[in-house]
Amino acid sequence: MKLLIRGATVLPMTVNEPILPETDIYIVNTSIIGIGQAGRTFAEQEADQLIDGRGKLALPGFINAHTHSPMTIMRGNYDDLGPPAGEGTPPAPTWTNFVTAEDNYWSSFLAIAEMLHSGTTTFVDMFHDMDMVGKAVEVSGIRAALGWEVMTFSTYSEKNIVYDESVAAKCFDESAQFAADWNGRAQGRITTLVAPHEVSTCHEPWLSRSARLAGELKLGITIHLAESPLDVRVSQERYGQDPVELLRDTGILNHNVIAAHCTELTESDMDLLADYSCHPIACPQCHLKLAGKTTPIPALLKRGVNVALGTDSAVTNNNLDLFEEMRLAAIIQAHLTGNAAALPGATALKLLTVNGAKALNRNDLGTLEVGKRADIVLLDTSAPHMHPLNNIYSNIIYSAAAADVWGVIVDGRVLMQDRRILTFDEADVIYQVEKRMAHLRALANA
Numbered sequence: 154m155k156l157l158i159r160g161a162t163v164l165p166m167t168v169n170e171p172i173l174p175e176t177d178i179y180i181v182n183t184s185i186i187g188i189g190q191a192g193r194t195f196a197e198q199e200a201d202q203l204i205d206g207r208g209k210l211a212l213p214g215f216i217n218a219h220t221h222s223p224m225t226i227m228r229g230n231y232d233d234l235g236p237p238a239g240e241g242t243p244p245a246p247t248w249t250n251f252v253t254a255e256d257n258y259w260s261s262f263l264a265i266a267e268m269l270h271s272g273t274t275t276f277v278d279m280f281h282d283m284d285m286v287g288k289a290v291e292v293s294g295i296r297a298a299l300g301w302e303v304m305t306f307s308t309y310s311e312k313n314i315v316y317d318e319s320v321a322a323k324c325f326d327e328s329a330q331f332a333a334d335w336n337g338r339a340q341g342r343i344t345t346l347v348a349p350h351e352v353s354t355c356h357e358p359w360l361s362r363s364a365r366l367a368g369e370l371k372l373g374i375t376i377h378l379a380e381s382p383l384d385v386r387v388s389q390e391r392y393g394q395d396p397v398e399l400l401r402d403t404g405i406l407n408h409n410v411i412a413a414h415c416t417e418l419t420e421s422d423m424d425l426l427a428d429y430s431c432h433p434i435a436c437p438q439c440h441l442k443l444a445g446k447t448t449p450i451p452a453l454l455k456r457g458v459n460v461a462l463g464t465d466s467a468v469t470n471n472n473l474d475l476f477e478e479m480r481l482a483a484i485i486q487a488h489l490t491g492n493a494a495a496l497p498g499a500t501a502l503k504l505l506t507v508n509g510a511k512a513l514n515r516n517d518l519g520t521l522e523v524g525k526r527a528d529i530v531l532l533d534t535s536a537p538h539m540h541p542l543n544n545i546y547s548n549i550i551y552s553a554a555a556a557d558v559w560g561v562i563v564d565g566r567v568l569m570q571d572r573r574i575l576t577f578d579e580a581d582v583i584y585q586v587e588k589r590m591a592h593l594r595a596l597a598n599a
Contacts, residue, residue, distance in 0.1 A: 154180075154181070154182055154201055154565060154566070155179070155180070155181050155199060155200045155201045155202070156179075156180040156181075156200060156201065156202045156203075156204070156527070156562070156565055156567070157177060157178070157179055157180070157195055157197060157199070157200035157202070157203050157204070158177065158178040158179075158180075158204045158206045158211060158529070158531070159177050159191060159192070159197070159203060159204065159205060159206050159207070160175050160176070160177065160191040160192070160205065160206045160207040161175075161176055161177075161178065161206025161207070161209050161210065161531065162174050162175070162176065162206075162209070162210050162211065162534075162545070163176040163178065163188065163210075163211045163521060164210060164211065164212050164213075164521070164545065164546075164549075165188070165213075165520055165521040165522060166212070166213050166502070166503065166506050166507055166519065166520045166521065167520050167521075167522060170499070172545055173188070175190065175191040175207075176188060176189065176190065176191055176206075176211075177189055177190070177191050177192070177194055177195050177206075178206075178211060178521065178527075178529070179194070179195045179200070180527040180562070180565045181565070182565055183526055183527060183564040183565045184524060184525065184526060184527055184565065185521065185522065185523055185524065185525050185526075185527050186523060186524075187523060188521065188522070188523060202567070204531070204560065204567070204570070206531065208533065208534055208535055209531045209532060209533055209534065209559055209560075210531070210532040210534060210545065210549065211521065211529055211530070211531055212272075212506070212521070212529070212530045212531075212532065212549070213506040213507075213510075213518070213519055213520050213521050213528065213529070213530070214272070214273070214274025214275060214296075214506075214518070214528030214529060214530055214561070214562075214563065215271070215272045215273045215274060215275075215475045215505045215506065215509070215530060216273070216274070216275045216276070216277075216461065216462075216505055216506065216509025216510060216513065216518070216519070217273045217275070217276040217277065217462070217463055217464055217473065217475055217505075217509075218276075218277045218411060218413075218432070218434045218461040218462060218463040218509050218512050218513075219277055219279075219375075219411070219413040219414075219434040219436055219463025219464070219465060220264070220276055220277070220278055220463055220464050220465060220466055220473060221278065221279060221280045221465070221466035221468075222260065222261040222264035222265065222276070222278050222280070222286055222289075222466075223257035223260045223261050223264075223280045223281075223282060223285070223286060224260070224280065224466040224467060224468050225260045225261070225263045225264040225267070225466070225467040225473075225586075226252070226256060226257075226259070226260035226263070226586060226589070226590060227246075227249065227466075227467070227468045228467040228468065228471050229471060230245075230246050230468065231468045231469065232442075232471070246597070247597040248590075248593040248594050248596065248597035249593075250597075251593050251596045251597065252593065254282045254284075254285050255285070255589075256589050256593070257280070257281075257282040257285045257286070258285035258286075258288060258289055259582060259585045259586050259589060260586060261278075261285060261286040261289040261290075262289045262292075262293065262577070262582045262585075262586075263582055263583065263586050264276075264467065264473055265289055265290070265293045265295050266293075266574060266577075266579050266582055266583075267467075267472065267473045267474075268295070268473050269293075269295065269558075269561050269568055269569050269574055270555055270558060270569070270572070270574075271473065271474040271475055271476060271555035271558060272475060272476070272530040272532075272555070272558045272561065273295070273473070273475060274295065274296055274528040274529075274530065274561060274562075274563045275295070275296040275297065275298070275509070275513070275518065275528065275563075276295070276296075276297050276298075277297070277298045277299075277300075277346070277375060277411055277434075277463065277512075277513070278297055278298070278299050278300070279299070279300040279301075279302050279346070279348040279350075279375050280301075280302055281301060281302060281324075281327070283299050283300065283301040283331050283335070284331060284334075284335065286299055287299060287335050287338060287339070287343055290339055290342065290343055291338065291339040291343070292576065292577055293568070293576050293577055294342075294563055294564075294566050294568045294576045295342070295563055295568065296342040296343075296528065296563055296564070297342065297343055297344075298343075298344045298345070298346055298373075298375070298411075298513055299331075299335065299343060299344075299345055299346065300328070300331075300332070300345065300346035300347060300348025300374075300375050301324075301327050301328040301331040301332065301348060302324070302328065302348045302349075302350045303321075303324050303325050303328045303347075303348060303349045303350060303355050303359055303363055304320070304321075304324055304350045304354050304355060305317065305320060305321035305324065305354065305355050305356045305359050306320065306354055306356075307320055309354065314353055314354065314387060316356050321356065321359050325359055325362060325363075325366075328347065328348060328363075328366075329347075329366055329370075331345065332345040332346070332347055332366070332370055332372055333345075333370060336370070336372065340564070342563070342564060344372075344513075345370075345372060346372055346373050346375045346411070347363050347364075347366050347367040347370070347372055347373070347374045347375075347408075348363075348374070348375050348376065349363040349374070349376050349405070350376070350377060351376060351377040351378070351380065351384055352378070352384055352387065352388045352392075352396040352399055352400070353383060353384045353387035353388065353391075355376075356391075357392070357403065360399070360400070360403040360405060361403045361404055363405065364403055364404030364405045364407065364408065365404070367405075367408045368404075368407075368408065372408075373408055373409035373410065373411065373513075373514060374405055374408050374409070374410045374411070375410070375411040375412075375413070376400070376405065376410065376411075376412055376413070377412075377413045377414055378396055378397065378400065378410075378412035378413065378414060378415050378433070379395070379396045379397060379414065379415050379416060379417040379418050379422065380413065380414040380415075380416060380417070381414075381416070381417065381445060382417060384396055384417065385417050395419065395422060396417075397418065397422040397425050397426060398422075398425070401425060401429070406429040406430075406431055407429075408430070409430045409432075409514045410429070410430065410431040410432065411432050411434060411461075411512050411513070412426075412431050412432060412433050412434060413434045413436065413463060413465070414433075414434065414435075414436060414440070414448065414465075415433035415434070415435075415448050415449075415453075416440055416445055416446040416447055416448055417446060418433075418448075418449060418453075423449070423452055423453055423456055423458065424456065426453070426456075426458050427456040427457055427458050430514075431458070432458075432459045432460065432461055432508075432511065432512035433448055433453055433458060433460050433461075434448075434460070434461050434462065434463045434512065435447065435448035435450055435460055435461075435462055435463070435478075435482055435504070436448075436462070436463045436464060436465040436469075436470075436478065437462075437478055437482050437485050438465075438470050438472075438477055438478055438481055439464070439465035439466075439469040439470045441481070441485070442469060442470065442471075443469060447485055447489070448460065450482060450486055450496055450504075451486055451490065451495045451496055454496075454500070459508050459511045459512060460504060460508060461504055461505065461508040461509040461511070461512040462475060462478045462479060462482060462501075462504045462505045462508075462509065463478070464478055474555045475505050476553055476554055476555050478505070479502060479504065479505055479550055480501070480550060480551060482496060482501045482504060483496045483497070483498050483500075483501040483550065483551075498546060498547060498550035498551060499546045499550070501550055502546065502549060502550055506519050506520070507519045507520060527562055527563075527564060527565040528562065528563050528564065529560075529561075529562040530558060530560070530561055530562075531558070531559045531560035531561070531562075532549070532553060532557045532558060532559060533557050533558075533559040534548075534557070536556075536557060538552050538553075538554070539552060539553065539557065556572075558572070559571060559572060
């Protein structure tokens with residue numbers, strides 16, 4: 154398949170950050186094979202498919218480095234409650250006891266639709282029933298790094314997290330099986346991760362076992378790290394260490410680690426992370442909504458730590474829009490530090506492109522260059538809020554919205570064009586989710 158994007162304004166996001174006006178991008182199969190002056194480099198007749206890029210910005214695909222797509226069906230059920238398991242947090246709605254693997258499949262599909270509409274081409278996901286997520290990824294054409302969570306408790310509350318050996322063993326076996334079976338599926342668009350849930354919810358020796366499993370399978374790890382005061386307190390009481398120190402001593406940090414949140418880091422924690430291939434994932438909107446701290450992005454970047462962005466789930470956010478995360482990341486750090494340049498907007502854009510690719514240990518993603526994978530977002534610049542185009546980076550970071558995403562390409566395949574998803578029936582996905590929610594509510598009230 155040969156695809157030609159003609160006459161776009163291209164932001165390659167390479168080191169020198171050039172902006173290339175009136176530029177063609179030529180794609181063969183899954184890769185970019187040429188970037189050149191519009192109309193002079195590539196002949197239209199050579200292409201199987203032509204996209205008119207005039208009036209559009211071409212960017213590297215956005216990477217959502219932390220979410221839980223099966224939880225999308227739970228959107229709106231946990232608002233105004235504060236951190237999970239905090240004092241006064243009510244139990245989960247009764248209907249959640251009846252959620253099936255097929256419900257999680259459609260919930261993941263709904264998340265994928267939402268992510269495509271906001272420019273996400275790759276997402277990092279952790280939950281259970283991850284084979285259902287994998288199937289949704291296969292059909293939709295999006296790219297994903299997926300991990301089946303390892304959790305080891307039978308009872309979870311602010312005051313009591315009860316270890317359960319049988320739960321732990323079953324969950325670990327499911328996680329290991331999924332990681333081995335699904336890596337490389339969907340024409341290579343699915344990679345798998347080992348996913349111990351969190352220090353407080355994944356007891357030893359399962360953290361160490363997760364580290365060994367990652368080594369055996371040659372996979373990275375994703376985990377929630379220093380997410381809340383509860384996580385830090387439990388780690389200190391149970392092991393006499395902060396969570397970051399525990400990950401070092403259990404061998405987790407010996408692998409490429411995608412570490413969600415990292416909001417409760419000490420100065421020594423940040424120094425320690427700089428010595429390892431550990432990538433904190435900031436989820437600023439969820440942090441604000443839960444009335445917690447936010448990831449100390451400038452302090453981490455200053456130490457050379459690679460920070461990327463995620464949305465977390467639709468339970469704690471409540472959307473999966475990386476435009477909002479990027480904008481908030483920049484604005485929050487300015488507010489917290491009293492320095493308007495603490496996290497420059499252009500750096501915030503790198504967090505969800507270049508840095509997201511580094512977090513995934515993928516040197517074939519994150520920029521638009523010859524030889525890279527053709528994961529591309531096309532933004533329409535016709536809306537009033539996108540004018541004047543005095544500063545393209547500023548418009549993208551502080552003015553653009555998900556509604557401006559005109560097209561999405563993953564591995565050279567057009568998944569969305571003219572704001573319409575091409576690979577699945579979006580209306581049917583919404584119908585399926587609403588039908589299933591009605592059924593779950595009926596079961597709960599029976």
